[in-house]
Amino acid sequence: MANKYPKKLNERIYLIDGFDMGESERTGTYVIDEQELTIIETGPSPSVKHVKSGMESLGFSLDQVKYIIVTHIHLDHAGGAGLLLKDCPNARVVVHPKGIRHLAEPERLIAGAKAVYGNKFKELFDPIIPIPHERMIIKNDGDLLKIGATCILKFFDTPGHANHHFSIYDPISNGMFTGDTVGVRYEQLIPDGVTFFLPSTSPNQFNPAAMQRAIDHFAQMNLQYIYYGHFGVTNSPSEALSQVSMWLNIFMTEAEAVYEEAKGYCELANRLDRLVKEHLKNQGISENHDVFRIIELDLEVSAMGMMDYLVNKEKR
Template sequence: MRKPIDLGYGISLIDVFDLGKENRTGTYVIHEEDITIIETSASPSIPYLLKGLEALEVDTAEVKYIIVTHIHLDHAGGAGLLLERCPNAKVIVHPKGKRHLVNPSRLIQGARAVYGQQFDEFFNPILPIPEDRLVVKEDGDTLQIGKNRTLTFLNTPGHANHHFSIYDPYSSGIFTGDTVGVYYPQLLSKGFEFYLPSTSPNQFNPQAMLEAADRIENLNIDRIYFGHYGMSENPDLAFKQLRYWLPIFVETGESVTKEQADASFKEKTASISKGLFAKISEYLAEKNVSPSPDVDEIIQLDLNVCAMGIADYLEKKK
């Protein structure tokens, strides 16, 4: 268990060890009159989240809101389990995500298809959330959590259609889930700041992702709170790297699907992942960033899922 990180502006970050890995997925706690949690990760992360709240001296009965940026299980899978410990909380979700939290059967089916035999280890249990404990926020809706603090919800598809980002003017920051990609703080120790798009199945749309990034950038924020993982105070670089890598991701997928037109979906995704990993490794080498097994493992893990989203997108595009 790591101590929660004080990010300033009344925001703490709890490392919830998604997939058993540190610096992978975070839960944010906003300390206001209405204690607000953003992102829960999957159910195996909830013990870490609860220990983090204990370290912050936050009683679960004090939690008023639990916000999930979108309903993918690594962001919202643990919401039902956490809710059992937070008797006075409501879960806030995108309008297109509500029905899946009430009945998570399709979420479970989709995740099983991606993760196979590892599904139970990574995600169980997934508990349905009673409808009367869900609150839907539409694009532009707000939520006042403190006397001088109001959050604004922005529809930001691209990674998923059921995705919103939460703008916090008080910190001049925004909680982006996966919309503008993944931040790899593991590389900071090597003197390099690195971001990649998150293109997981099955609603990935590169044009929508770029439009969402433009919308967020136009807020002139000073910091981004990533679902994976942590706070960046260099949003300009995050947007720049998203725009650099996203076409490369799609072009790599197009090249593979053209060359391997008769290959299976599994074979195509393996080739896309391999091709992207080679390009990323070459890029990092050019930046004099030496490889390390822990960083390579986490990037490869992400690329395996990203490749599925790219292959799925191109298949639908045909």
């Protein structure tokens, strides 16, 4: 499986597997081959060695890199930005305005990740290297970034998964790099003929209404491609967005029921796990499929985010 990557997605865009959490096809880094060589997502620091070797096998040197764009500053997407930047002397990191402070001073980000991942933090995310302000660029909603003679990327503020999240529109492929804001794609099911997408509702800034707005916005844009942080690309955006919208509604219905019953996120994760397994069983996927190692973790973290949202909603 490892030799599938780096993978050429089209004439200009490549996908490198970062082997996040030791899993193949979990978290990806995109390379846009334009005049201003651009990387989207670094993954966590342990993925940087895979990004560097992927760049080398594609024939790119790190001093060619001009922009490193992170959709948001969660450590599985941007945790390796500081480490990678050390070897990219001509690059700057492009970040959402609400994320810049955390990349410059990552202490709170580290504390938040430790609260979620506990003693796995070191193995999954170390080291987190601060990024100097002068090596960062902020992009607000509607801002542009010219990376080639005919390629001008456009940024969209897309909270829902996190308040510091933007998505990046590539006009040449009519594709959107969406990070986590409109869900996760499970590449592991593609060999079985199943395309499957779930929302990513992790703590602590999950907002279902904002997430649905992003889904609706992208649906109206008639995109040709969606490039996911987790993982890979779909050429059927309308189907992908429809699935995520459906599951977001199911997630919230179950979360509200669990909350009313005064039960915790483990109960919610278990209920969602049963629903997802039943859904995939109907499509011929065995409960012993390797994909469930990833799905179960995703559901656990998503359940935390939904219960956190409902607790905070009651406080407001």
